[in-house]
Amino acid sequence: MNLRALVSVTGKPGLFKLVGQNKGGFILESLDEKKIKTSVNLSTTKMATLEDITIYGDEEEIRLLDIFEAIKTKGGETPDVKADGNTLREFFREVAPGHDESRVYSSDIKKIVTWYNIIKELPLFEEEAPAPLQ
Known part of the structure; x- marks a missing residue:
């Protein structure tokens, strides 16, 4: 099972796939049917990979x-x-x-x-x- 790129974000329902990185944090894509991309700032948001x-x-x-x-x-x-x-x-x-x-x-x-x-x-x-x- 290789779930390294999948993360849970505190305060956001569901799971996200890590798709990139920018200056302020990471770019995530939701795993639901909407496939919404969002950016999270690591200084204000906690996230954890499913493997951890x-x-x-x-x-x-x-x-x-x-x-x-x-x-x-x-x-x-x-x-x-x-x-x-x-x-x-x-x-x-x-x-x-x-x-x-x-x-x-x-x-x-x-x-x-x-x-x-x-x-x-x-x-x-x-x-x-x-x-x-x-």
Whole structure:
């Protein structure tokens, strides 16, 4: 899974693809059907690549990519994001065993399910991640 160019931007819904850089920050393209390009200033906006995101675990943090792989391995079926908290939690126990249930909220699970549903059809989702630099 090569999701290095995909980012989440604080305060903006959905996911974005990093398409360029300018003097003040980065140029992003939304991954929804509108494909809107926007510019973000790094001094005022926080963003994180999907490869860097982790969730709280009981013993150690769990990488978002590992959760996406577990969903994919499970057949790619996800609950409706409008499902009740118990349904979402049961699903998350299957794909992210050992997550810290007191610090991972239903809103976090909804966001992860939404993100998965956005990227599951992308070619990047099927590509292998490049080997880390040594």
